Amino acid sequence: MHITLIGAGLARLICAQRLQAQGHSIVVYERDSHVGGRMGTRQTELGGFDHGTQYFTASSERFRKEAARWEKAGWVLPWQGRLVTLENGIAKPAGRSDRHRRFVAVPGMAALGERLAQGIDVRAGQNVRRIERYGEQWLLAVQSETVPIDASAGPFDAVIAAVPADIARLLLQPVSPLADRMGQEHLAPCWALILGFEQALEVDYDGAWIKGSRLKWIARDTSKPMRRPGEHWVGHASPEWSEEHLHDDPERVKEKLLRAFHEATGSPVQPVFADVHCWRHAQATSTLPGDCLWDARARIGVCGDWFSAGLDGGGRMENAWLSASALADLAE
Numbered sequence: 001m002h003i004t005l006i007g008a009g010l011a012r013l014i015c016a017q018r019l020q021a022q023g024h025s026i027v028v029y030e031r032d033s034h035v036g037g038r039m040g041t042r043q044t045e046l047g048g049f050d051h052g053t054q055y056f057t058a059s060s061e062r063f064r065k066e067a068a069r070w071e072k073a074g075w076v077l078p079w080q081g082r083l084v085t086l087e088n089g090i091a092k093p094a095g096r097s098d099r100h101r102r103f104v105a106v107p108g109m110a111a112l113g114e115r116l117a118q119g120i121d122v123r124a125g126q127n128v129r130r131i132e133r134y135g136e137q138w139l140l141a142v143q144s145e146t147v148p149i150d151a152s153a154g155p156f157d158a159v160i161a162a163v164p165a166d167i168a169r170l171l172l173q174p175v176s177p178l179a180d181r182m183g184q185e186h187l188a189p190c191w192a193l194i195l196g197f198e199q200a201l202e203v204d205y206d207g208a209w210i211k212g213s214r215l216k217w218i219a220r221d222t223s224k225p226m227r228r229p230g231e232h233w234v235g236h237a238s239p240e241w242s243e244e245h246l247h248d249d250p251e252r253v254k255e256k257l258l259r260a261f262h263e264a265t266g267s268p269v270q271p272v273f274a275d276v277h278c279w280r281h282a283q284a285t286s287t288l289p290g291d292c293l294w295d296a297r298a299r300i301g302v303c304g305d306w307f308s309a310g311l312d313g314g315g316r317m318e319n320a321w322l323s324a325s326a327l328a329d330l331a332e
């Protein structure tokens with residue numbers, strides 16, 4: 001079959017790899033200029049910052065095996081950072097409620113997406129605006145930055161939309177009853193703060209969940225394996241705060257988050273580099289039960305990290321991987 005996948009995040013790349021290995025011909029359309037989606041690494045003059053996914057864990061047997069394979073290939077390494085919870089400036093060791101090792105891709109999270117995309121036909125900078133029926137097949141209406149009108153791509157025998165729930169709903173609604181089986185799953189935004197310091201911060205932890213702050217998480221990016229040396233930090237604002245300040249001026253957001261960073265760490269040291277990034281669709285606030293949705297007759301499907309895929313909760317790389325693997329098995 002000639003299959004198209006929309007989006008080149010973790011879920012699509014896994015699905016694309018599997019289906020290609022089964023002999024199908026695959027074309028992936030990706031809106032951004034790069035692959036990997038939310039597994040992002042922002043390149044700056046100081047080096048890379050993992051401003052999206054921080055690390056991943058593997059609780060299911062299948063994903064544990066995949067993580068072991070990636071580790072053996074040298075694509076990921078365990079992160080042994082000291083993690084705490086911070087409340088009113090007091091750090092307490094984070095409980096080991098997550099019994100699983102934390103992994104990071106090396107030399108940055110984005111590298112995993114680049115590796116998984118090898119050998120796959122990814123058309124970057126192509127925003128899919130509509131899915132259209134073409135007899136028994138499918139066409140995509142695709143917009144690129146360089147061409148002012150939508151181009152038609154296809155026909156394809158099957159289409160897999162593996163995009164955040166809010167986008168999947170819009171794409172599927174006009175063409176497939178699968179849209180009615182989706183609930184109100186929504187991915188909340190996240191403002192990310194990126195900070196580079198010349199001087200070491202006097203804190204004895206590498207990552208912290210923060211209580212009572214607009215920042216819910218901070219991490220010393222340079223404590224992860226195979227990063228450039230330096231004092232680089234990333235912070236994530238809470239979903240509630242990010243939603244409320246979604247359309248704010250980035251400079252104002254930077255000021256506010258930097259203040260929250262100083263309050264949380266108690267460190268007065270000023271950064272030599274500071275920036276923010278808004279992840280419009282960051283973390284699933286609720287999950288759809290099941291692994292994925294697939295209409296075998298019409299050959300259209302959807303997968304992503306907003307499916308529970310047998311896990312407690314969603315919005316993690318493991319959900320995306322399990323969901324994509326399940327859809328690849330069905331679409332075979």
Ligand SMILES: Cc1cc2nc3c(=O)[nH]c(=O)nc-3n(C[C@H](O)[C@H](O)[C@H](O)COP(=O)(O)OP(=O)(O)OC[C@H]3O[C@@H](n4cnc5c(N)ncnc54)[C@H](O)[C@@H]3O)c2cc1C
Pocket residue numbers: 006007008009010011012029030031032035036037038039051052053054055056057126127128129162163164167190192236279281282283303304305315316317318320
């Ligand atoms: C700030 C942040 C922190 C996170 N921290 C963690 C963590 O610590 N641990 C963890 O396990 N997970 C974390 N996650 C979640 C993790 O990143 C995701 O679960 C995983 O990357 C999801 O992969 P995906 O392929 O399902 O979606 P995505 O990575 O979102 O991929 C979707 C892709 O589709 C593309 N796309 C969307 N619409 C279109 C369109 N119309 N046409 C073409 N392309 C389109 C997008 O550009 C994107 O590349 C975090 C996410 C964020 C944002």
